[in-house]
Amino acid sequence: MTGACVNALIARAEEQAPEAGFGERVAENQRRVFQIAYSVLGNSADAEEVAQEAFLRAYRNFGSLRDAEKFRAWVNRIVFRLALNRQRGYRRRLARDTAWQSSEARTMVDGAKDAEQQIMLDKLRREIERLPQKLRSVLQLSLVEEMDATEVGAVLGIPAGTVRSRVHTARKLLLEVMK
C-alpha cells in the first residue's frame, strides 16, 4: 500500500470520526457566534458561556451539521436563542443594568474621548433595549460583523427586505432619542 493510499485512508477515517472537523468549524464561527451573544447580553463572560453552550449543542448534533453552511446557520440561530433566554433570566433577577455597566465594555473605546464615548455607548445600549422586540433583534443581529440581511433574516425567519426595513426604522428611532 502506498503512502498516498494510507493518507487517504487516514483522512477518510478522520472524516468519519464524530468529532472530525469540529475544531475547524469552531475556529471559523467563534468570532461571529460570540458577537451575536455579546450584542444581546453586552457582557463578554456571559457571551462566552452562551457561545460555548451553542457550540456544545452543535457538537451533539454534529452528525447532521457537517456542511459548513448548515453549521453556520444552525449555530447562529442557537446562539441567538440561548442569549435571549439568558437575557430573560437576567431581567427576572433585575441584574441587567449592572451587567451593562461592566468594566470590560469600557476597554472597547479608547483614546481621549473615552469617557464621553462610553457614556454615549451606555446610552445607546439603553435605547436599543427600549426598542420594540422586533426592531431590537434585527438591529442587534445586523450589528454583528459578517452578518448580512439574508443571514439575519434566516435567524429570525423573516425576508431580507423586512430586515432592511426594520433596521432603517430602528436607526431612525435611535436617531430621534440619541440627543
Place this chain on the structure above:
Amino acid sequence: MKDRCETWKEQLAEAALTGTMTEGLDEHLRTCVTCAFALKGLRARKERMDALLPFVAKGPGPGVDFRARVLDAAAATNERKRTQPWRIWRLAGATAIVAVMLMVGVKWYHRTERTVSQNELAALQKLTEWRAPSDALLATPGQEILRTMPRLGESYLNVPVKKDEEE
C-alpha cells in the same frame, strides 16, 4: 424648530439617515435656516451613532483559549457518553417496562369490565320497584294526611268525611 417646520421633521430624519432628500425639502432648506441647522445636527448625531453602533456587538471578542475550552468540553461530553453507555439502555429499559405495565393494565381492565345483560337489567328494575306486602299493613290512617302540608288557616284535622257515612 418653528411650528410650520414640524411637517418637515420626518423628512429631515430620512435625509440625515439616507443622505438623500426630496425636491420639496431641498427648496425648503434654502429658505429655512432653522431646518438647515436641524439637519446639520441630525447628520452629526447620525455620524456619532454610526461610530458607536458597531461596539454594541463587537465586545472584546472570545478569549484566546476559547476554541480549546470548547473542544475540551466537547471531548468531556464525548467521554461521558462513551463511559456511560448503560445510561441510555437504562432509560430505554425503564420506558419499555412502563409501556408493558400500561398495556397489561389496560388489558386487565378490559377483561374485568362487566357487561350487564338486558335480562339482568330488567330483574334489577323489578327489584327496585318491589314493595313488601307488610307495607300496607304498617300504614297508619294519618299517613295520608301527613303527606300533604296544610295551607295557612287549615289544620291537619280537616279530614274529608265520606258522604255515604253522613247519610
